Amino acid sequence: MLLSTLICLACSSLALSSTLPPLGYERKVFRDIFGKRGYNSSTPQCISDETPLTTAPKPNVWAGITSEDNLAVWNLLHDPASGLNLTDPTEAVLTDNYVFWIDALHTNKSDVIPFIDGDGPLPPKYARAIIFQGGKADPDSQEYMIGPLPVSAETKIEKLDYIYNGGKGGTVPYNARYFDGPRSAATEPLIAATMSNISDITAALFQGLVYFGSTDDRTTLTLTSGTPLSFDGTQAWRNIMFRVPGPASYMTPLDFFLLIDCTGTDASLYTVKGFVTNEKFFPTVAELRTAFEAGELAMEYDQTLDADWALVNYKPELGVRELEERMAPSTLEIGGKRYKVDKEQKYVEYMNWSFYISFSRTLGIMLYDIKFKGERILYELSMQEATAQYGGNQPKAANTVYHDTYYSLGTDAGTLIEGFDCPWGATFWNVSYYSYNQTTVNEDSICIFEADMNFPLSRHRTAAGNPYGFRNLGTVKGAALIVRNIATIGNYDYMFDYSFHIDGSLEIAVRASGYLQSSFYYPDQGKWGPRIQQATQGSLHDHILTFKGDFDIVTAKNSLEVSELKAVNQSQPWFPELGTFEQIELDKSIMKEEKQFNWAPNNAAMYSIINPNATNAWGENRGYRIVPGRSNIHLSTLNSPFSLKNSEFAKSHLALTRQHDTEPFANSVQNINLPMAPQQDFLKFFDGESVENEDIVLWFNLGMHHFTRSEDVPVTLYTEAYSSIVFAPQNFFDRAQDGDLLNRRWMTVNTTTFELSVETYGVALPGCGLSFEEPGDHVGGIVEY
Structure with a gap:
């Protein structure tokens, strides 16, 4: 039975239901057909719900606090003995003190390394809480650290000041605090x-x-x-725009x-x-x-009062596409899952990769202790901020700069739809966060799956004058494990992908969909975007996604090597007729001090994080290259009053700093309303420290200059709003890491008899009720399996 037929059977089952099926019903129907139970007793297994299990080598020390710890912290903060004089947030007014949110405090790297790499003690766990203190004579917002956890007589409530460098620690002026x-x-x-x-x-x-x-x-x-709603916390304003209400009000x-x-x-x-x-x-x-x-x-x-045109549903008026009634192709793990998980510890192993996943309400998912073939590549990989800055001749557009961590980006990680947001049969994990003293669970908000890259990892054909046109041909299947989540922050749906390629490369990609924040259309305002509907203009803006990469190539002592391509004039005695001629050569150097910098014009420089104390078999320093992908940009405006000092991390392609426990984040979650007096000043990270043979952190930006278009209606398309970067081995190994992969074909032709031999290494396509023919079925030669 054909794959599309089976999927249609599942669709028919849904169509016959007289009432709306419950959430997850479609997944159940599909899994009944393709899952571990099989469609019927004679149909082989096609995909499986079963994810092989493993045991994490150490507990996940980066995990969030438990719901029990959250409740205990809540009760401790509200205990009169704590002296915080707190009001229930659901009943609070401006002049009250109340808890805004509670989350886990990051665990210091200096405490983690002795534990995960040796026999050091389990690092202590702390919570962090933002408390709005409107009841003070000089009202403000103050962040606290509470620990160690679980709550005991040893637990203290202390101001969380040490991770902020703006001069006031964890304190934010009342006028600059979150507009709740x-x-x-x-x-x-x-x-x-x-x-x-x-x-x-x-x-x-x-x-x-x-x-x-x-x-x-x-x-x-x-x-x-x-936002912003203030410049320095001494004032506050609201620039209010009115819209037509409805599900697509962003577009009206x-x-x-x-x-x-x-x-x-x-x-x-x-x-x-x-x-x-x-x-x-x-x-x-x-x-x-x-x-x-x-x-x-x-x-x-x-303005149009009927916004049906802006809904993401079927629009038959656009026409009919032939054969569109058939299910589109899908990525299926048809041979069974090739990765293992420890769900409790959020630990993953795949093709010699291993890593831990953590989650926070502000940053979303974060990856830690990323290793390949047992050697650490990165200690931490995490999104730090999602910035958007707009332009226009209207107050909302001209004034708007968003920091999406301000809106607790992680809490907006919503349910992923199997077969559409993620492939059928993917592994789905929930995320949880805390709303006051309650635990909120967002179901199926992270998916993990292995994907066909739709191109071979490596391939070569040795040409020959025989009926097949080659003497030998080798091709290796390309695949990667992808960790994905989608956060819908107001109008935009950001998709975050972390792809672990089987050659040891790691790719990070961000895509943006969702509604534009649009403006009312005026014919003379075309410099800020085109007309996209009856009275709607697409507002020009930037999306900048800032990431942190704490590299530990083999060890924590690393450097950044710059290999610059230069055109030089030189002569060579074996070309006397040329005299002096121009050619390229490498000019290698090591970055000495912390700095912000941009990609070289024409990509004429390679940046690699190397270990100066470790070499491969050929004497080359082992490292990982930073490969620009698609749309690696930085913020267009460098001196806007609305992003003057609070968005410095978004103003260069790359930045390199020395690792410090006191600099865990590029930004503060309350920085957006302080463009002229930031709580966290990223520029202060760059104070002349050496980054040569040190524990270093790379900060890098992905994003899009959003040149809005009519095709952003109803929503922006993921195909176009896409940015990526790759970390690829650079002399980290002695050779390419593809020789140990069995998913390959090696084809040779006998030079005398012209008989064709195909080596499959024992890897064949599972049945699944599908029929495929191997190459030898057509060529008439001898096929050996």
């Missing part, structure tokens, strides 16, 4: 009163749409405001903005700064009304 529910509620009366007063104007301009308050049944507008903006000052904890002092519409600023309601009554505010275009 209580802050939003405090601004709502001013917004509602102001917009109610001009409801006749908005109704006339926007097809009857009005705003009387978020809970008022008469309201037919929705609002949004971005209106040309109307309300600007308010919301500095401090006394909401009675909040004021209106003005209005923006028709590309004009009106400081007062009176001036806005005067312009309206003079007929100066008429809209050239009406």
Whole structure:
């Protein structure tokens, strides 16, 4: 039975159901057909739910805190004896002290290495908590560290200051702290009163749409405001844009903005700064009304009120594609899974790779102790920040810079759909985080699977004048293990892939889909993006994804080697007729001090992390090359007031620093509202320290300059919004790591008889009810298996 037929049977089963099947039903149907039970007794197994198990060599010291620890920490913080005077967050107002969130504190590398590499003690576990302290005379936000865990008489609550270098430790001014529910509620009366007063104007301009308050049944507008909300914490504002409500409100903006000052904890002092519409600023309601009554505010275009065009569902009006009713090709682990996991410890082994997976509410998934053939390549590989900065001639676009860790990016890692987000039969893991004293579980938010790379890892044909055209031909199947998750932060769906290739290369890729943050369309604003709908403009912006790579090539003592291609003039005595001529050569050097730097023009330099104390069989320093992939960019604006000092990590392609326990993160989760006085100043990492033969960290940026287009409707496509980088062995081994792979074909032709021999090394395609023919079935020669 053909694969597509079996899949259609599963689809038919769903179609016959008279009610919506429960979540996971489609997966169950598919697995009933293709899984370990088989379709019927005579059909061979095709894929299996079973993932082979292994045991992690050591406990996962990077894992998050347990739900029991979270509850114990919560209770400890709220104990009157702790002196924090906390209010339940669900009942809190601006002038209360309350917990914002609790998560695990990173474990210091200096504590981890003696444990994982020797007989050192298990590193202590700590929690971190952000507490908003509106009840203080000088209100602020303070981050605390709580430990050691589990909670006992030895557990202390201390200010978490040592990982921040902005001068105030873990303290953030009140005006720069996260704009949460209580802050939003405090601004709502001013917004509602102001917009109610001009409801006749908005109704006339926007097809009857009005705003009387978020809970008022008469309201037919929705609002949004971005970040930053402050420059240095001495002030706070909201630049509010109004939109047509609905599931695709990001795509239906209106040309109307309300600007308010919301500095401090006394909401009675909040004021209106003005209005923006028709590309004009009106400081007062009176001036806005005067312009309206003079007929100066008429809209050239009406925004569409029906946003069905922006939904990611089937659109038959686009036409019919022949044979599209058939299931598209899929990656299937048809021979059974070739990787092993320790689910409890979140540990994975694959084709001589091994690594641990951790998760945090702010950063999402992080990888640790990455080894190949028993030797460490990276101590840590983690996403540090997802930055987006916009441009435009409207307040929302011009003002917007996002740091997605501010929105707890990890908590937005949602359920992955089997067969579409990840292949059928992939291994799925949940992630969990804490909302106050409760544990939230996001099901199936990480998937692990082995994928066909759709190209051979290596191949060569030795040409010969015989019927087959070769004397011998060797080809090795390309495959990789992929760890994937997708985080939907508001409008964007970021897909993170970590691909472990069987040759020892490691690829990191990011893709972006989801809705544009769009602007109202004006014909004269084309420099900020094209018209993409009736009254919608695609706003030009950058996506910058900053990553941390703590390399430990064999040992922690590493260097960064720069091999620069240079065109030089020289002469060679065996070419006397040429005299002096130009050719390329390598100019090798070692980076001496910490620095930010960019890819060389024309990619004319190779950057490699090497171990200066370890060589391969040929005397070359063992290392890993940093290979730019697709769309390796940095932030376009280097001096914008909205990202002046709080986004320095996004302003170069690469950066190299010395590893310190006091510099675990490139950014602070509350840095976005402090562009002129950052809590974490990445530039201060670069203080002249040596990075030669030291424990070093590479910070690298992936991303996209998003040149918006009409094909971003309804959502941006993963095919185009894609960025990647590869870490590849550079003299790390004595030869390519493909000779020990059995998934290959070696074909030879007898020079006398022209008989063809094919060596399969015992690896053949499983039955699975499929029929394939090996090469020898067609050529008429002798095929040996």
